[in-house]
Structure formats: C-alpha cells, structure tokens
Amino acid sequence: MGKEQQEQIRNAGAWMGTYIGVMWIVSFICMANVSRVPTLSVLGAGIAIGSVIAIVVLIYQFRWRALKGELSFGKSWLLVIQIFLYGSILLATGIIIYMKFFDHGAFGAYYEQLIENPETKLLLDQLLERNGIDSEEFVSQIVNISPINLAINFMESNILIGAFISLPLALLSRIKLGLSIEKNR
Numbered sequence: 001m002g003k004e005q006q007e008q009i010r011n012a013g014a015w016m017g018t019y020i021g022v023m024w025i026v027s028f029i030c031m032a033n034v035s036r037v038p039t040l041s042v043l044g045a046g047i048a049i050g051s052v053i054a055i056v057v058l059i060y061q062f063r064w065r066a067l068k069g070e071l072s073f074g075k076s077w078l079l080v081i082q083i084f085l086y087g088s089i090l091l092a093t094g095i096i097i098y099m100k101f102f103d104h105g106a107f108g109a110y111y112e113q114l115i116e117n118p119e120t121k122l123l124l125d126q127l128l129e130r131n132g133i134d135s136e137e138f139v140s141q142i143v144n145i146s147p148i149n150l151a152i153n154f155m156e157s158n159i160l161i162g163a164f165i166s167l168p169l170a171l172l173s174r175i176k177l178g179l180s181i182e183k184n185r
Contacts, residue, residue: 008066013079016058017086023051024087024158025094032103035110049098052169059173061159069176084162091153091158094168108143115139 028042050162063071071079099107115121115135124135144152 004072005067006184009071009075009079009085010082012062012066016055016062016079017083018090019058019088020051020055021094023047023054024091025098027051028091028095028154029098032098032107032110035106041088051087052165055080056169056172058083059170059176063173067081073124073170075175076173077166080166080169080173081162084159084166088155088158088162092155095151095154096147099150103144108139109141110137 024047027044027047029045030040034041034044059071059076060091062079063076076145115124121135126136128135
C-alpha cells in the first residue's frame with residue numbers, strides 16, 4: 001500500500017468521523033429534549049443505532065470505490081477506531097456548545113421528571129441502591145454536572161464502546177457483497 005492510499009485512509013477516517021459525530025450530536029440533542037417532546041427518544045435511539053450501521057456502510061463503500069478492494073483487515077480496523085475517535089471528539093465539542101448555550105435545563109428536567117413518578121422513582125432507587133446512591137442524589141448530580149464533565153463522560157463512553165465493537169464492525173465491512181461496483185456507477 002502506497003503513501004497515497006495511506007493518506008486516503010487517514011483522510012477518510014477524519015471525514016467519516018465527522019459524519020458520524022454529527023449523527024451522534026443530533027442523537028444527543030434528541031435525547032436531551034425528551035422532556036419537551038417524548039417521541040424524540042425513539043428518533044435519538046434510531047440515529048445512534050443507525051450510526052453504527054453507517055460506519056460499516058461508509059467503510060465498505062470506501063474500500064470498494066476509493067481503494068478498489070485493497071483494504072486489509074488491520075487497516076479497516078484502524079479506520080473504525082479512527083472514526084470513533086474523531087466522532088467522539090466532535091460529539092464532546094457539540095455537547096459543550098449545546099449545554100452551555102441551548103439546553104436551558106432541558107437535560108436535567110428529564111431526570112427530575114423521572115423521580116416525580118413513584119414507580120419510576122422506586123425502580124431508579126432499586127437500580128442505584130447497589131452503589132449506595134438514592135434517586136434524588138443521582139438526579140442532583142445529573143442536573144449539576146458541568147458541560148465539560150458531561151462531554152468527557154460521553155467521549156470516554158463512546159471511545160470505550162468503539163474499542164469493543166471495532167473488530168466486529170471491521171469484519172462486517174470486509175464482507176464482499178455479490179454486487180459489482182462497476183454496475184453501480
């Protein structure tokens with residue numbers, strides 16, 4: 001693999017990571033506004049799940065269209081990791097901007113609304129009792145978390161999730177479908 005192809009792979013990781021990062025930002029905004037419009041949770045979850053599928057599709061298309069099938073498993077795996085890294089950085093930036101300038105308490109309001117319902121409060125108390133935290137303390141922590149800490153938590157989570165699912169995603173992107181790329185052009 002020549003230097004030109006290595007540069008193509010590096011650039012692809014950046015633009016694919018940007019694309020996925022934007023999907024994650026939209027998903028986060030949907031989830032942060034569930035207290036205002038409850039159906040946004042379905043849209044947010046769909047976008048988050050769709051982003052994983054989009055990673056596989058983007059790598060597959062890049063492999064066959066730009067590199068004519070010359071993308072080793074190792075390079076594909078590193079590309080997935082690079083996508084998660086760039087996407088996570090962009091998501092963290094988006095969270096900070098959203099929480100500082102646009103949220104106006106909607107993110108915390110959702111959690112405050114959860115403990116107003118006695119059944120949800122009981123369930124949350126049962127889930128949190130293992131850690132020695134009650135639901136009011138948990139909600140207080142969520143409401144008072146700084147945008148930077150929230151962004152760092154999301155970034156760490158996405159990078160960790162990316163590390164776990166990067167191998168299966170790289171394998172999925174290596175599957176050769178019966179379609180000819182030349183027929184699709």
